[in-house]
Amino acid sequence: MNAPTLESPPSAVGAARLLDGRALALQVRARVAAEVAERIAHGGQAPGLAVVLVGEDPASQVYVRHKIKACEEAGIRSYSHRLDAQASEEALLELIDRLNRDPQVDGILVQLPLPAQINVQRVLARIRPGKDVDGFHAENLGRLAAGFPALRPCTPKGCMRLLDSAQIDCRGKLAVVVGASNIVGRPMALELLSAEATVLIAHKQTRDLPALVRQADILVVATGVPGLIRGEWIKPGAVVIDVGINRLGDGSLTGDVCFQEARERAAWITPVPGGVGPMTIACLLENTLEAAQNAVFIPV
């Protein structure tokens, strides 16, 4: 059977194919591990990622653990730095300055969110752009906006990898991105624009979200509102990427799209969990390797 395409909407109920982030992430991680091993075999040093966690947020602790474990499996050295929840912005900036100078550290990741006394933008701006493996520094976002990206934000990059893996051509398609945060929605829209889609971005002030979503050939949702997007809003044959990760009262995880409803109309859809999440970590490893390969030692 041929894969459904954007031009041939699925006719059968529940026909959407899954964009399997777990499987693709394993491939990306295996490739990164092989390139790291090759680098070391040629006398290079293992790439190093510094992971900075401020405070005790339980979800952040889980994310950080996953990232450190993924590094170990890929042969990337990780350096864990923990500051307590009352740490001052000055203390965090000093730590970043030290990591910027450290030649063992190729990538610096500051886990968000940060406690209220710390200004996130000042912190992100302090990370040397070449070590900004999250891709959140204004220079990296600006390069993405200008069409000559360097280190790209991991989640949108992971979404693009998922589209590529299914040979979904974005050119000329109408893409709707619901959510406009600096870490997901905005860079996602820029990625889709670079892939020559026509892009619309929705946020809380958007009027008539269902009407907008109904036009989308490619829909990316990153709002943090569980089940915001109803299946009946989905254009038949659309590609649906659900970035949302929301924990329900019973402990289960769910996305921002009503999955069971949406899969009856979409051609392709990401599951939650097992869609975008694993790709974010895989792209973080990829970015760390890229940062190491491009590293220039600049004494500060």
Ligand code: NDP
């Ligand atoms: P933010 O809270 O920073 O941004 C949410 C965005 O969604 C904002 O632009 C907001 O609009 C918009 N929004 C909220 N409610 C609505 C609504 N009812 N209608 C339209 N737009 C709305 O969240 P993040 O971008 O950080 O994260 C979004 C989701 O993605 C979360 O569930 C998060 O857990 C998940 N996530 C998943 C990752 C992964 O690896 N899979 C990585 C990062 C995040 P406005 O700008 O007007 O406030």
